[in-house]
Amino acid sequence: MESVNAKYVSQKVSRTRWRPVSVSSFQQPEIFATGSWDNEDNKVSLWSIGNYGGLGMEDGFEGDPQLLCDIKHDGDVLDLQFLDQERIVTASSTGGVTILRHHPNSQTLSVSHQWERAHRYPCDNAPCTSVVCSSPEIVSVGEDGRIVVFRADQEGVCRVIENADSSTIHAVTYLRTTEVLTVNSIGQLKLWDLRQQGGSPSKILSLSGDRVPLHCVDRHPNQQHVVATGGQDGTLCIWDVREESSPVALMEAHSAEMWEVHFHPTNPDHLFTCSEDGSLLHWETSSHSDMPSLLHEGSRNSGVTSRSAMAPAGGNKSLISAWLSGDSSKSCLKTSHMLPSQTLSVNSLDVLGQCLVCGTDGEAIFVNRQVLV
Amino acid sequence: MEELDVEAVVTEIPAVSTGKHMGFAWGPGDILVYETLYKAKGASSSGSSLIHEVRKDEDIYSPILRKLFNESHHIFVGLQTVGEDVPSKNKKPQFVSISKNYRSVIRACMEELQQLAVLTKDAEAATRLGNQVSILLAIELIWNLCEVLFIDAAPAGSLLLHLLDWVRLHKADVDEKTREVLQSESPAEHHNYWDVVVSYVLQGRVEEARQMLVKQANLHPAARGMFKLMDKLLSKMPFYNPRSTQTLTEFDVIWRHWHEEVDRCLQDNSFSSNQHLEFICKILLGDEDSLLECKDLLGTWYHFLVTRLLFCHPTVKPTDLHYYAQSCMTMFLDSRSVSEPLDSILLASFEFDIHQVIKDCSIVLNNWWFVAHLTDLLDHCKLLQSHNLHFGSNLREFLLLEYASGLFTHHSLWQLAVDYFDHCPEFGRVYLELQIERVPLETERKALKVLRVCEERQMSEQVRSICKIMATRALRNNRLGSALSWSIRAKDAAFATLISERFLQDYSTRGTFSDLDLIDNLGPSMLLSNRLTFLGKYREFHRLYGQKHFSKAAKLLLSLMTAKIAPQSFWMTLLTDALPLLEQKEVIFSVDQTYELMFCLEELTFSQVAAAASEKKPRQVSWS
Numbered sequence: 001m002e003s004v005n006a007k008y009v010s011q012k013v014s015r016t017r018w019r020p021v022s023v024s025s026f027q028q029p030e031i032f033a034t035g036s037w038d039n040e041d042n043k044v045s046l047w048s049i050g051n052y053g054g055l056g057m058e059d060g061f062e063g064d065p066q067l068l069c070d071i072k073h074d075g076d077v078l079d080l081q082f083l084d085q086e087r088i089v090t091a092s093s094t095g096g097v098t099i100l101r102h103h104p105n106s107q108t109l110s111v112s113h114q115w116e117r118a119h120r121y122p123c124d125n126a127p128c129t130s131v132v133c134s135s136p137e138i139v140s141v142g143e144d145g146r147i148v149v150f151r152a153d154q155e156g157v158c159r160v161i162e163n164a165d166s167s168t169i170h171a172v173t174y175l176r177t178t179e180v181l182t183v184n185s186i187g188q189l190k191l192w193d194l195r196q197q198g199g200s201p202s203k204i205l206s207l208s209g210d211r212v213p214l215h216c217v218d219r220h221p222n223q224q225h226v227v228a229t230g231g232q233d234g235t236l237c238i239w240d241v242r243e244e245s246s247p248v249a250l251m252e253a254h255s256a257e258m259w260e261v262h263f264h265p266t267n268p269d270h271l272f273t274c275s276e277d278g279s280l281l282h283w284e285t286s287s288h289s290d291m292p293s294l295l296h297e298g299s300r301n302s303g304v305t306s307r308s309a310m311a312p313a314g315g316n317k318s319l320i321s322a323w324l325s326g327d328s329s330k331s332c333l334k335t336s337h338m339l340p341s342q343t344l345s346v347n348s349l350d351v352l353g354q355c356l357v358c359g360t361d362g363e364a365i366f367v368n369r370q371v372l373v
Numbered sequence: 374m375e376e377l378d379v380e381a382v383v384t385e386i387p388a389v390s391t392g393k394h395m396g397f398a399w400g401p402g403d404i405l406v407y408e409t410l411y412k413a414k415g416a417s418s419s420g421s422s423l424i425h426e427v428r429k430d431e432d433i434y435s436p437i438l439r440k441l442f443n444e445s446h447h448i449f450v451g452l453q454t455v456g457e458d459v460p461s462k463n464k465k466p467q468f469v470s471i472s473k474n475y476r477s478v479i480r481a482c483m484e485e486l487q488q489l490a491v492l493t494k495d496a497e498a499a500t501r502l503g504n505q506v507s508i509l510l511a512i513e514l515i516w517n518l519c520e521v522l523f524i525d526a527a528p529a530g531s532l533l534l535h536l537l538d539w540v541r542l543h544k545a546d547v548d549e550k551t552r553e554v555l556q557s558e559s560p561a562e563h564h565n566y567w568d569v570v571v572s573y574v575l576q577g578r579v580e581e582a583r584q585m586l587v588k589q590a591n592l593h594p595a596a597r598g599m600f601k602l603m604d605k606l607l608s609k610m611p612f613y614n615p616r617s618t619q620t621l622t623e624f625d626v627i628w629r630h631w632h633e634e635v636d637r638c639l640q641d642n643s644f645s646s647n648q649h650l651e652f653i654c655k656i657l658l659g660d661e662d663s664l665l666e667c668k669d670l671l672g673t674w675y676h677f678l679v680t681r682l683l684f685c686h687p688t689v690k691p692t693d694l695h696y697y698a699q700s701c702m703t704m705f706l707d708s709r710s711v712s713e714p715l716d717s718i719l720l721a722s723f724e725f726d727i728h729q730v731i732k733d734c735s736i737v738l739n740n741w742w743f744v745a746h747l748t749d750l751l752d753h754c755k756l757l758q759s760h761n762l763h764f765g766s767n768l769r770e771f772l773l774l775e776y777a778s779g780l781f782t783h784h785s786l787w788q789l790a791v792d793y794f795d796h797c798p799e800f801g802r803v804y805l806e807l808q809i810e811r812v813p814l815e816t817e818r819k820a821l822k823v824l825r826v827c828e829e830r831q832m833s834e835q836v837r838s839i840c841k842i843m844a845t846r847a848l849r850n851n852r853l854g855s856a857l858s859w860s861i862r863a864k865d866a867a868f869a870t871l872i873s874e875r876f877l878q879d880y881s882t883r884g885t886f887s888d889l890d891l892i893d894n895l896g897p898s899m900l901l902s903n904r905l906t907f908l909g910k911y912r913e914f915h916r917l918y919g920q921k922h923f924s925k926a927a928k929l930l931l932s933l934m935t936a937k938i939a940p941q942s943f944w945m946t947l948l949t950d951a952l953p954l955l956e957q958k959e960v961i962f963s964v965d966q967t968y969e970l971m972f973c974l975e976e977l978t979f980s981q982v983a984a985a986a987s988e989k990k991p992r993q994v995s996w997s
Contacts, residue, residue, distance in 0.1 A: 166887075185854070
């Protein structure tokens with residue numbers, strides 16, 4: 001495994017996101033944003049790992065990320081997404097949603113628009129836990145159980161679904177352009193059709209058995225019905241939202257809360273998860289081998305087991321092949337650790353092309369430029 | 374009362390008017406001070422309404438030093454698990470490499486601070502940064518020396534080589550001067566030229582000295598013989614090679630021969646025509662007066678010490694170091710110059726008095742970082758065992774606890790402190806239990822992290838208390854689902870009961886359930902508390918009724934009362950719910966079931982009558 005170096009940044013990193021690169025150009029991403037938490041003055045920062053022309057690319061890590069610019073942020077940055085090449089949306093622990101604009105000429109960040117107290121209690125602030133965008137629409141969810149829809153160009157709020165949930169909504173993602181999926185702290189996935197005016201979800205899925213709170217969710221890039229979630233006990237679940245009301249596959253991934261799960265955007269046979277226990281796992285599935293085998297790679301023994309447990313009532317679905325069993329052929333699931341040694345909680349990760357960036361509570365950022373996908 | 378080691382430092386609180394008495398309260402790492410009504414003399418008067426926070430340790434708030442804390446935390450955690458399967462004699466290289474890691478972290482911080490100090494325009498900030506840099510320099514100097522003397526514990530012979538490395542590392546200005554000289558047009562005529570050559574010789578860098586001398590030799594062809602002689606002497610200077618088969622005694626013999634040869638050259642007046650070369654010759658002989666003439670070039674007494682050892686006693690034993698150290702310090706520092714704390718710390722190191730080193734460092738530095746990590750490393754090298762302490766507990770643990778407690782006062786760095794407490798076997802857990810409850814919990818995510826810390830260490834009381842705080846907060850904001858999820862995490866049946874009561878109250882007042890998504894999907898967590906089970910089952914009854922599965926609904930309703938799941942206060946409602954089922958055209962309740970219903974009603978009536986009798990309130994019970 002290539003050596004991955006830590007860049008210490010004097011702030012606990014709660015979110016890291018690559019700036020999107022246009023799909024047509026085969027460039028690797030160069031710029032990423034980070035948000036901090038638990039500081040008296042929190043910041044959103046932009047970093048660059050730009051090519052320092054002509055240096056040999058022997059190892060995965062090369063050159064420190066350089067700080068381009070940063071801006072003070074009111075409250076913890078609980079989520080951060082790029083709206084487009086220049087604008088970043090953040091979710092704050094004060095309940096506000098902010099759009100920041102990056103000015104590449106002066107290399108500064110400025111507040112473009114802010115919806116303060118988008119999430120709130122009658123007499124208190126409610127943190128906004130997650131935000132997702134599909135330009136120009138932005139959807140945010142928070143501890144107050146509310147779903148709020150904004151449009152980037154409009155002053156006020158577009159739509160509010162009050163009391164969408166009686167518990168905290170931890171994450172939200174788009175399923176289709178008009179449908180979003182939320183996960184909450186009583187272990188439920190809820191589908192919401194934004195075209196409908198009602199305040200109730202169109203579908204609720206949950207685990208049978210213990211209702212473990214779910215913290216993160218991500219949709220398969222190509223198959224819109226396949227969704228992965230991560231829970232408080234570190235289990236990774238794969239769901240098929242079309243029919244089943246229980247997950248298709250359940251894997252013990254980590255020994256503590258899983259904070260983020262991401263399918264690789266262009267190579268969805270690869271999945272990445274990061275957790276409070278300080279590890280970042282790279283999952284790889286392939287559907288073309290004869291023997292099911294669970295391989296462990298990585299320089300340390302951390303006792304991670306991957307097993308797939310399953311069988312929903314419907315069928316004879318065997319180990320995941322392309323995450324859902326299409327055919328009953330056996331498949332191979334490989335797991336490897338991406339960080340060299342035990343760190344404090346890895347709060348966030350993002351992967352684009354061959355580049356992976358993650359941030360930890362040890363105030364370090366790791367960038368890996370040669371992820372094998 | 375015990376004597377104080379140092380004079381107490383006085384801190385002025387500028388905002389408090391003079392003459393006023395101040396009140397104060399201790400915090401974990403700071404003091405809160407306020408103005409009282411009272412004056413030293415005169416009538417009391419109202420004071421300002423300000424509270425001042427006096428902080429001892431500013432360093433943890435410096436962004437660059439934060440990197441030091443984080444990186445060293447990483448090294449610390451790695452150190453605790455190092456080579457548990459490796460026998461102790463093989464651990465020394467690992468400890469040395471860990472020590473070097475720590476030092477490289479210090480150096481990296483120092484460089485960053487230095488860069489920032491150069492760039493900053495604010496004079497006050499620049500001074501402050503400069504101070505921080507010099508403190509880090511001193512820390513690294515001390516650590517390096519401790520590594521050489523204690524951790525690496527080099528024997529005679531190698532000891533001098535390590536000390537030479539140590540001095541060379543901390544005297545960087547020689548290279549700067551050399552660069553300046555070499556970049557000039559005629560290096561051999563540069564005014565600093567001979568300074569450079571002498572500095573090289575003083576540091577034992579004979580190769581470089583020889584190369585520089587060649588330039589001078591080329592300028593004075595007439596004196597070539599003299600320069601050749603000096604070159605020969607320098608090239609023959611013996612250095613101990615620990616990897617060779619040569620013993621220390623053999624080396625000593627060779628060295629003495631060389632020393633005599635140099636002496637002969639001096640006595641022969643071979644260098645008398647060139648005062649510089651003669652001076653260098655005297656230095657090679659270790660002549661004290663000549664060395665003291667180079668005070669400016671040496672800069673510090675410990676450089677003087679190492680140089681003197683190089684040219685007089687290269688086979689010095691570790692145990693003899695302190696004699697030379699003491700005498701060198703006295704010689705170098707004349708009576709006018711003040712001895713700094715750094716000097717006494719270094720002297721204590723040469724005397725192998727680890728405890729004195731740690732004690733002096735603790736007093737001088739305002740942050741426990743250095744002493745805590747160094748002591749921990751020395752403890753792992755088993756160097757602190759044989760010492761007795763007055764205050765009972767382990768010195769290492771004491772310092773680590775102090776350091777970690779200081780970290781806990783920081784709004785962010787408390788997570789690092791947890792690991793430090795983990796590795797303090799005696800009191801670490803207690804400290805952690807007390808401190809972890811005081812971490813402010815603004816968001817659920819932070820609460821989850823704190824909870825994870827507590828759960829991993831089986832601190833069940835803290836888990837319960839944190840969950841209760843979060844659940845109460847959720848309840849206050851009417852987030853019943855969140856409150857329930859917190860009580861499930863803490864397995865807090867009492868709280869779950871409370872939440873169920875809220876739901877049932879809501880139902881009684883409004884006639885419908887709120888938060889159906891929660892109640893409908895309780896799952897096995899329903900079993901946490903009786904009331905919660907009842908809530909879930911009651912909702913199920915409504916669902917069955919709504920779906921027109923009347924017989925199932927009836928059976929469930931009855932079982933709720935007969936199995937005593939339902940609280941008696943709710944029985945009236947349940948019986949009222951049974952009415953429409955009784956009034957249906959088809960028979961839903963069987964005979965037995967109907968009898969049971971009547972029995973329940975009777976029981977309810979009796980208890981109500983009994984309650985009424987004791988309250989002397991007449992009540993009517995009627996059948997409809």
